[in-house]
Amino acid sequence: MAIACEQTAIERLIGYLGPQGTYSEEVALNIYRGEFGRFVPYNSICAAIQGVEGGEISECLVPIENSLEGSVNITMDTLAHEVDLAITREIVWSIRHSLLLKSGTKDVKTIISHPQALAQCRQYLSRQYPNAELKSVASTAEAVYLVASGVKGGAAIGSRRAGEIYSLTSVDDDIQDNPNNCTRFVALSRTPVNPGGQNCKTSLVCKIQGDRPGSLCDILQEFAARGVNLTRIESRPARAGLGMYIFFFDMEGSMEDDHVKTAVNAVKAKCQWFKNFGSYSVYNRLS
Amino acid sequence: MAIACEQTAIERLIGYLGPQGTYSEEVALNIYRGEFGRFVPYNSICAAIQGVEGGEISECLVPIENSLEGSVNITMDTLAHEVDLAITREIVWSIRHSLLLKSGTKDVKTIISHPQALAQCRQYLSRQYPNAELKSVASTAEAVYLVASGVKGGAAIGSRRAGEIYSLTSVDDDIQDNPNNCTRFVALSRTPVNPGGQNCKTSLVCKIQGDRPGSLCDILQEFAARGVNLTRIESRPARAGLGMYIFFFDMEGSMEDDHVKTAVNAVKAKCQWFKNFGSYSVYNRLS
Structure with a gap:
């Protein structure tokens, strides 16, 4: 396994939701254009993500949110509950059916x-x-x-x-009901990139302590107090019973920025459970 | 149409996601046991909800959230964007596959x-x-x-x-992966019931003004300041573009309770768009 892992790291294999002709492939071809690497189609989002976790491939590109249908739950749940990966890029892509x-x-x-x-x-x-x-x-x-x-x-x-x-x-x-139809894809890898500079985002998921009315508000204030702009808050089942949730937060800025780093650490200190997906660059490809 | 509507009101037709043998039917048979009414199976959640909106049936029973998979998006989105209905009961049901x-x-x-x-x-x-x-x-x-x-x-x-x-x-x-597998069903009707007393919940959906960091926090504080316990916060796409959301809030208590009513009205005053699904009794049928 260790040898296979070394080989794939040298080869740079990039997984995506196949077969040929998916939107994931279209995005992968565009975003990795000019970069060295070989594409590997997977037959499910889960299999592509597990491919990175297990070392079969070095990274993968999967959809995480659509502007009309909301979260791609399998991506969110796999990231939260089943693997330990970092987000290394985000790509926003127009979907035209x-x-x-x-x-x-x-x-x-x-x-x-x-x-x-x-x-x-x-x-x-x-x-x-x-x-x-x-x-x-x-x-x-x-x-x-x-x-x-x-x-x-x-x-x-x-x-x-x-x-x-x-x-x-x-x-x-263009048969989609709404012209504002676009999907956010993320590239996942075993190691975060945490770039600095403009156009970066940082993502994390956590389970908030206690269930009193103000718990989520306390967490939001850690961000607000430091001027960290949240771009998305999403709850998903904690899988421990109805009424128990984990929260995903996406924010502008990088862990290289002091105000983001301080806010993230303050949130971490207040949570029962916490996972940082790292910081990454955002690419917009809307047509 | 007006005549048909009168007839169905007299008949009390109750729609559910059919055909015979669905969990929705199982729940409908149990929860309406002993009450007067006739059941009407629909072939989609959306059709059942539209049946109430259009006056074909007087109420319907549809799933809204599962403890493992999260929201039933079609129910949430239809309630938010396409109809003007009230929630009249909530039933929590064990799902055993x-x-x-x-x-x-x-x-x-x-x-x-x-x-x-x-x-x-x-x-x-x-x-x-x-x-x-x-x-x-x-x-x-x-x-x-x-x-x-x-x-x-x-x-x-x-x-x-x-x-x-x-x-x-x-x-x-019992082949479900997680023993905590249960689903919340809601009964929907054209008129809210707003009961008082114990074991009630109230639900609303809104679009929060502005996108500065503290906007959601402001809303949460309106609830927290009055001791209203939120049982669920869920974001869904506003359908106006990526990064724009509407928020669903479920809370303990009824519009008949002063603290709930005051908090809901304060939230309404701060929102760009707001819909109150009313208050309803909660039934737990976990096995």
Whole structure:
């Protein structure tokens, strides 16, 4: 295992949610452009993250939040409960869905996609295809692949690029219900990068002591008192019973900035349980 | 429409996520036991909620949060963005999943269930059926129905009761990864009930003014200052762009209690947008 780990570190393998044609691949190709490394597709977000934790690959790129559907829970929960990794980059990416089918398909009976993509096109689907059956699969690219392989009366929701890869025709582009549809992806690694300078963010997750009304407020004040701007607060189940939560905080700035470092340490001192995902640079690629 | 609405009001139709054999049905049968009314199954959570909004049915029972998987986003988002309904009861229910198949099935190739049920049995599935394909459908009962209808090599995750209804055999009971697996269901109606007395909760959703660090803290202080105990804070996308959120608050007590009413009104005055789901009684049915 140690040898395998050394080898992958030398090779720089970058995992992503495959197969070919996913938004994750599109983002990975763009963000690592010009850098040395080889891409490894995984068939689930969880498997890609565990690949980094186990040393199979040196880093991975996974979605963490969509502007319409909210958190990608599997990413949040795996990061919180199952691995010990750092966030090393954040990429914000416009998601533009197309309805893709084999040329010649007349009657669309089944529409296949990732559950978040189906949810993001809910209004379009109920307006245009009220009677079609909706089927969830592990990725938009898998949906496109299945339709290309010949699901009778099947159509897929995926990127225009995936349609081109698998030789499908796009019937409608930009079918997402809301034009503000973008997804935040994060790159994960075993070691934090903690860069300084502009355009950095820092993330942590914690379990707050006690359940009295003011507990969360106390934590928020540690940030507010030092002028640390929180960009996101998200609760997830602590998995210890209904009504018990852990909180994720994203903030502007880096652990290299004194006010962020002091606030993070003050929060840590007040928590029952705490995990720092480190600081990372933010890239915006909105079209 | 007005006439149809009158008729349903007289009939008291209660919608739930069907078909026969869902956890929603199990909860509905239990919680409305002894009350006058007729049950109407819907094929999606969204359709059941819209049924109340449109006057087709007088109330509906839908899941809103699971202790392991967190919020049921479709319920939260429909309540916030698409309808104007009140919560009239809350029921906390133990979720106990079984692996169900047709007797004689030897090689399980496909495991079918609702995505939350698949997620809740993730560890069991990767331990016992690492090579099985996982398929998502709209409800656990639909999965059980599909396996009973003869999906080759298929097994379903659902309630033991659903297995009995559709004549499947249970291979393993209590296969959920975590024993603390329970779901909160809410009953929704067009009119709030706002009961007084013990064991009540009040819920609201709002968009907080401004995005400075202390905004959420200000809101939390309105509750804390009046001793109102928040049982849950949940952010969801505001759907206006990444980084913009609405916040759901659940609190102990009723709008009939002065301290709750004053705190809720103070919060309302500080918000850009605000919706009160009213106060309701809480029933615990944990086994």
